Amino acid sequence: MKKIVVDGLKYKYPLSEALALQDISFEIEEGEFIGIIGKNSVGKSTLCQALVGLVPHFYKGAYGGKVLVDGLEVRNHSIADISRKVGMVFQNPFTQVTGSKMTVYEEIAFGLENSGLPREEMRQRIDEVLRLMRIEHVKDHSPFDLSGGQMQRMAIASIMAMKPDILVLDEPTSQLDPAGSEEVFQAIQDFSQQGITVIMAEHKMEKIAQYCNRVLLLHEGRLVDFDTAEKIFSREDLKDYGVTAPVYTRVCRALGVKKQGCDGYPVTLEDAELALRRSFA
Amino acid sequence: MHNIDPISKLYYILFAIIIPIILPSFIVSVICVALSVLLLLAAKVIRKTLPVYSFVFLVLITVIVIQGLFRPGNETILFHLGPFAMHKEGLLFALTIVLRVTNIVSAFMLLVLTTKPSDLVESLVRRGMSPRIGYVIVSVFQIIPEMMSTMSTIMDAQRSRGMETEGKLLVRMKAFIPLLAPVVLGSLINTKERAMALEVRGFNSRNPKTYLNEEKTYSYSKWIQVAMLLVTIFAVAWRVFL
Known part of the structure; x- marks a missing residue:
């Protein structure tokens, strides 16, 4: 089933001359894990925000084309309605703290209170996401007293507790150390395996290659390519878009070792190891 | 004090302002101030009130001096301050102002110092x-x-x-x-x-909101509010019939 359909999306921020998104069209199936890549300020965040309705409802500005999430046309529904289907986690964890709650536990409850969930269900869901994001030990702390990484996990937990069908993440691991971001990716993958559709803008290409089913490459507001990680990272012109392939891909490309049974280079450690062992055996 | 419904405390502020207006006598005002101060003492927050009171009194002293010296209608001279004369009428008027202000400030502090802002807002x-x-x-x-x-x-x-x-x-x-x-x-x-x-996170959602924390049940809320209402009615009756 098509979960997200974007058709000819164009968008211009108010007060800006250039289009932030130019004629973008793609479709995403239910349960897919999609990575959005591209260098800074090519429209990754704008595209993420277009999926939850912040573009155009929050910013206003000129809007064209159509975005359908789970059958809802974003343009004709309020952000509050869309937020029941699509959750979004932003880059900066500090500004995602509501500032009206005294503890992490209450902070996570904020979205659930707004959607009118019964108390029992709320407690159950909060306990579950606290465990999943491994922040149970700080649940009674003030949200502002957390470290950057804990705050980021709290931000993800707050959205996950709302159980959206679609999860949009805009560089959710920017404040985390390697171990912390691995944990977050694992948790997001768990959600993905439960059938939640995940869309993530991210700069850590190794992680994108490891976890995503398909990768969407953006450049200057245009969609360049939308394909499997192998195909995208094997592109000859990747440098022109300011993107560096995962280190495994670069090694294999330098050695001229392709992945078995396909035309691209390996993108993950496992595939690279397999391909290299085979070719040097 | 800390376990009293914030709403009752809000009513109390209203009550403390209204009663001296209905019954404008010194004794009533003094009773109201004394009540608030007693409650502040009972709540064990009197120490935190000192900076506020000292600031308020600083302002009020100027009121006393100015009114005592220059209020139009000053007639009875009490004593002299250098070339100026202190008058009885002005001082009495200043005393009413002092009592009113102290009364309002005390009632507000009772709310502010004994309630978490989040509890009140919730x-x-x-x-x-x-x-x-x-x-x-x-x-x-x-x-x-x-x-x-x-x-x-x-x-x-x-x-x-x-x-x-x-x-x-x-x-x-x-x-x-x-x-x-x-x-x-x-x-x-x-x-x-x-x-x-x-x-x-659905802040503008039109759905009815629910709350994580159960509404705190405060003892005596009703009694306190009813008592204040009765006193107010009694004060109005007193004013009208006596």
Whole structure:
């Protein structure tokens, strides 16, 4: 089933001359894990925000084309309605703290209170996401007293507790150390395996290659390519878009070792190891 | 005191303001002030009230002096302050003002010093106040300290690049100017991002809201409110019939 359909999306921020998104069209199936890549300020965040309705409802500005999430046309529904289907986690964890709650536990409850969930269900869901994001030990702390990484996990937990069908993440691991971001990716993958559709803008290409089913490459507001990680990272012109392939891909490309049974280079450690062992055996 | 419904405390403020208006006699005002002070004592917060009282009294002393010396209608001279004469009428009028102000300030402090702001706002939102206004009130208490700490970080950064931030008043004032742009712009950007984060968490949802915490049940709320209502009715009756 098509979960997200974007058709000819164009968008211009108010007060800006250039289009932030130019004629973008793609479709995403239910349960897919999609990575959005591209260098800074090519429209990754704008595209993420277009999926939850912040573009155009929050910013206003000129809007064209159509975005359908789970059958809802974003343009004709309020952000509050869309937020029941699509959750979004932003880059900066500090500004995602509501500032009206005294503890992490209450902070996570904020979205659930707004959607009118019964108390029992709320407690159950909060306990579950606290465990999943491994922040149970700080649940009674003030949200502002957390470290950057804990705050980021709290931000993800707050959205996950709302159980959206679609999860949009805009560089959710920017404040985390390697171990912390691995944990977050694992948790997001768990959600993905439960059938939640995940869309993530991210700069850590190794992680994108490891976890995503398909990768969407953006450049200057245009969609360049939308394909499997192998195909995208094997592109000859990747440098022109300011993107560096995962280190495994670069090694294999330098050695001229392709992945078995396909035309691209390996993108993950496992595939690279397999391909290299085979070719040097 | 800390376990009394914030709403009852709000009514108490109203009560403490209304009663001296209905019954404008010194004794009633004194009783009201004494009641508030007794309650503050019972709540064990009297020490925190001292800075507020001392500030208020500083202002009130000027009122007493000015009214005592210059109030139109001053006739009876009590004593002389150098070339000026202190008058009885002015002093009595000043005393009413002093009592009224002390009374209102005490009643407000009873609310402010014995209630967590979030508890007060939550009970108001439950009673139909807009959650947006509630959010603004509560978040101020958390976001202002955040802004202060951002400001000190920026100041440290500027100091580490050799800017003088300590010393004479002029130096300090000069150091303040380059702080404004990053702090103000930064908080505007933060506000935009925070607003988006609130939006995607359904802040503007039209669904009826639920609450994580059960509504606290306060003992005696009803009795306190009924008692205050009865006293008010009694005061009105007193005023009208006697």
